[in-house]
Amino acid sequence: MFYVKLASRNIRQSISNFLPFGLSSVVMFIMNLMIATILLSPSLKKLKGSGSFAMLLGLGLIVLSIFATIFMIYSYRFLLKRRTKEFGLYNILGLKKRHIVRISILELMMMFFATVITGTVFGIILAKFLYLILIHLLGESYFDLQWSPIAVGIVTMIFACIYLLLMIISSFSIRRQSSLELLKNASKGEKEPKSRGILALLGLVSLAIGYYLAVTVTSPLDALTKFFIAVLFVIFGTLLFYLSFTIWLLKRQKKNKAYYYQPKHFITVSSMLYRMKQNAVGLANITILVTMTFVTLATTVGLYSSINGFLDDYFVRNTIININTTQQRGTSFIDQVAEKNGIYLKHKISYEMSNSMIGAMQNGKFENKQKLSNLTAVNFMTADTYAQLTGNKVHLSSNEAIAFPAVGSFNEDQVKFGDHTFKIKEKISGTVTFHRSA
Amino acid sequence: MLLQVKHLQKIFQTRFSKEKTIALQDVSFSVEDGEYIAIMGESGSGKTTLLNTLATLDKPTSGSVILNGQDVTKIKENKLAEFRRTHLGFIFQDFNLLDTLSVRDNIFLPLVLGREKVRVMEQRLEKLAPKLNINDLLNKQPFELSGGQKQRVAIARALITEPELVLADEPTAALDFKNSESLLALLEEINDTGQTILMVTHSAIAASHAKRVLFIKDGRIFHQLYRANREASKFMQEISMTMTSLLGTEVR
Ligand SMILES: Nc1ncnc2c1ncn2[C@@H]1O[C@H](COP(=O)(O)OP(=O)(O)OP(=O)(O)O)[C@@H](O)[C@H]1O
Ligand SMILES: [Mg+2]
Numbered sequence: 001m002f003y004v005k006l007a008s009r010n011i012r013q014s015i016s017n018f019l020p021f022g023l024s025s026v027v028m029f030i031m032n033l034m035i036a037t038i039l040l041s042p043s044l045k046k047l048k049g050s051g052s053f054a055m056l057l058g059l060g061l062i063v064l065s066i067f068a069t070i071f072m073i074y075s076y077r078f079l080l081k082r083r084t085k086e087f088g089l090y091n092i093l094g095l096k097k098r099h100i101v102r103i104s105i106l107e108l109m110m111m112f113f114a115t116v117i118t119g120t121v122f123g124i125i126l127a128k129f130l131y132l133i134l135i136h137l138l139g140e141s142y143f144d145l146q147w148s149p150i151a152v153g154i155v156t157m158i159f160a161c162i163y164l165l166l167m168i169i170s171s172f173s174i175r176r177q178s179s180l181e182l183l184k185n186a187s188k189g190e191k192e193p194k195s196r197g198i199l200a201l202l203g204l205v206s207l208a209i210g211y212y213l214a215v216t217v218t219s220p221l222d223a224l225t226k227f228f229i230a231v232l233f234v235i236f237g238t239l240l241f242y243l244s245f246t247i248w249l250l251k252r253q254k255k256n257k258a259y260y261y262q263p264k265h266f267i268t269v270s271s272m273l274y275r276m277k278q279n280a281v282g283l284a285n286i287t288i289l290v291t292m293t294f295v296t297l298a299t300t301v302g303l304y305s306s307i308n309g310f311l312d313d314y315f316v317r318n319t320i321i322n323i324n325t326t327q328q329r330g331t332s333f334i335d336q337v338a339e340k341n342g343i344y345l346k347h348k349i350s351y352e353m354s355n356s357m358i359g360a361m362q363n364g365k366f367e368n369k370q371k372l373s374n375l376t377a378v379n380f381m382t383a384d385t386y387a388q389l390t391g392n393k394v395h396l397s398s399n400e401a402i403a404f405p406a407v408g409s410f411n412e413d414q415v416k417f418g419d420h421t422f423k424i425k426e427k428i429s430g431t432v433t434f435h436r437s438a
Numbered sequence: 439m440l441l442q443v444k445h446l447q448k449i450f451q452t453r454f455s456k457e458k459t460i461a462l463q464d465v466s467f468s469v470e471d472g473e474y475i476a477i478m479g480e481s482g483s484g485k486t487t488l489l490n491t492l493a494t495l496d497k498p499t500s501g502s503v504i505l506n507g508q509d510v511t512k513i514k515e516n517k518l519a520e521f522r523r524t525h526l527g528f529i530f531q532d533f534n535l536l537d538t539l540s541v542r543d544n545i546f547l548p549l550v551l552g553r554e555k556v557r558v559m560e561q562r563l564e565k566l567a568p569k570l571n572i573n574d575l576l577n578k579q580p581f582e583l584s585g586g587q588k589q590r591v592a593i594a595r596a597l598i599t600e601p602e603l604v605l606a607d608e609p610t611a612a613l614d615f616k617n618s619e620s621l622l623a624l625l626e627e628i629n630d631t632g633q634t635i636l637m638v639t640h641s642a643i644a645a646s647h648a649k650r651v652l653f654i655k656d657g658r659i660f661h662q663l664y665r666a667n668r669e670a671s672k673f674m675q676e677i678s679m680t681m682t683s684l685l686g687t688e689v690r
Contacts (some may be wrong), residue, residue, distance in 0.1 A: 010538075095523075
């Protein structure tokens with residue numbers, strides 16, 4: 001109980017030291033929990049394509065956990081560095097290392113529970129919010145996101161592991177140093193960092209691989225897994241890049257005496273060398289976070305805007321009216337209805353086509369077999385309609401036809417209806433933005 | 439006899455290089471109860487190393503340090519912290535107060551770590567505070583204090599455990615002349631109440647307030663002076679002369 005009191009007092013007294021760590025811990029927890037809550041919510045299953053979406057979220061959870069681990073270790077080391085003097089003083093003034101370790105573990109446990117509690121509350125609130133955005137993006141209408149205790153459990157487990165790692169780090173660093181070293185830690189001169197060319201190269205290579213993988217993803221089938229691997233490569237590469245490549249580069253600059261011993265370079269290079277060592281992980285984390293935000297934003301905007309493009313492609317007109325009659329009677333009927341209701345018709349396009357002939361093609365015949373896989377639906381049209389739609393004039397002689405296969409494949413040269421055989425003179429294939437006639 | 443230092447030797451060897459530094463070669467001396475000893479020497483002569491060894495913060499390569507009949511160099515690692523708490527008081531050059539604690543809590547810190555009763559802590563502080571003239575500072579935070587005030591608080595923290603021996607490493611080095619003077623006078627007063635003090639310094643002024651001065655050079659005690667009943671200023675002259683001759687022999 002004594003140590004619990006001491007630990008909680010430590011946190012309260014030096015809240016300014018603990019706050020950045022606590023904040024990053026809570027934010028990481030919230031981010032993980034939001035993803036996990038949506039992933040495990042039963043309402044996700046109601047969404048179309050929930051399978052691949054769940055997989056995406058699952059991979060996202062893994063990436064976020066890795067990121068959270070790196071980020072938490074970084075901010076904890078930052079905290080620990082500021083606290084070693086205190087620990088050293090405790091040791092000199094009469095607290096065993098074992099007990100100091102116990103205090104630091106208790107502090108971490110308190111931070112852990114605080115994280116879980118605040119993180120759960122805010123995580124669930126924000127998950128709802130995120131879910132609403134998601135639903136809006138998908139254009140669905142299931143607004144019943146439920147908080148799931150399993151999601152909280154999973155994220156809590158992930159964070160328990162992270163905190164366990166932090167406890168190991170802290171007890172290791174406390175036990176390794178003597179009390180004098182601990183006391184002097186804050187003012188201790190940092191050794192000049194070593195440059196590690198191999199790591200620098202590895203960082204660059206894995207960055208290259210990561211971005212190459214990400215850019216070359218084409219098939220939607222392996223997009224998810226490939227992209228996931230790419231993300232891992234990029235995270236790994238970015239960390240290594242900041243940890244070693246920057247230092248390697250600065251060291252090279254320092255070796256070049258003509259360059260180094262100029263006032264401008266002298267100050268920047270020498271101080272950058274030390275700062276990079278302390279802040280490499282921080283900078284890498286920021287870079288990764290920014291990259292993630294960027295990718296997320298870009299993909300979201302890309303997907304969302306291309307959904308609209310997709311719709312525009314497939315539904316060129318606002319209103320399509322199909323009337324089963326001749327063109328003349330059809331247009332006059334529509335005009336009549338429009339006039340009666342006071343509607344002004346704009347950008348009118350009207351054309352005449354046969355009803356869809358549906359069946360499986362066999363030697364130019366529509367066989368009415370119930371074989372869905374090779375079902376074809378074909379419309380036929382007059383030469384006038386063809387000219388109107390495409391702007392090309394054709395002349396149809398007798399027993400010639402123009403076909404528009406709307407569904408399925410249609411590669412016949414001729415079609416037979418009973419005893420009549422028609423030669424296919426022209427074909428409109430695919431979706432055409434119809435030529436606008438006046 | 440309170441403290442007995444016998445043939446202390448300390449050789450530093452860094453992990454990565456084979457180069458050895460002999461910080462203490464062969465140091466022997468003893469301290470009686472109630473003494474106020476200053477250890478003087480040039481920079482790099484091994485003063486801090488010696489003090490850290492006495493403070494059980496560093497293990498000697500060989501030799502022994504016997505405090506009240508117990509060889510402190512033989513104490514097990516996990517018993518050291520407790521030993522320091524119950525037997526030693528520390529005054530540092532750079533105070534080492536915790537900014538996160540109030541002045542009062544900083545002073546209580548060693549007692550809190552030793553799980554002393556609150557009543558006892560308050561009683562002891564009540565006795566100490568007026569002597570050190572820190573009554574008005576108790577509710578402040580360390581960053582609100584001047585250097586001299588901080589060091590007085592640090593002294594209170596060292597004395598509140600009622601240690602057998604107070605160890606001080608250049609306690610006046612971070613202070614200006616006036617603050618140093620009053621702090622040294624304060625240490626003298628504390629010594630007059632029977633508190634044994636061992637102080638490391640390279641300033642003749644600081645050393646002149648002690649009852650006995652040991653001179654250390656190249657890791658050896660090579661001379662000592664007793665103040666007897668002299669004025670501090672008189673004593674200082676002799677210390678200065680000794681130091682000059684010490685330098686003189688070295689420069690040659
Ligand atoms: N941790 C260490 N590792 C290696 N060498 C050390 C270490 N600490 C001290 N030394 C060496 O031991 C010698 C004595 O150092 P010490 O700090 O005891 O000197 P000092 O008398 O306190 O000097 P100053 O008056 O400058 O504080 C020096 O040569 C120093 O370089
Ligand atoms: Mg020293």
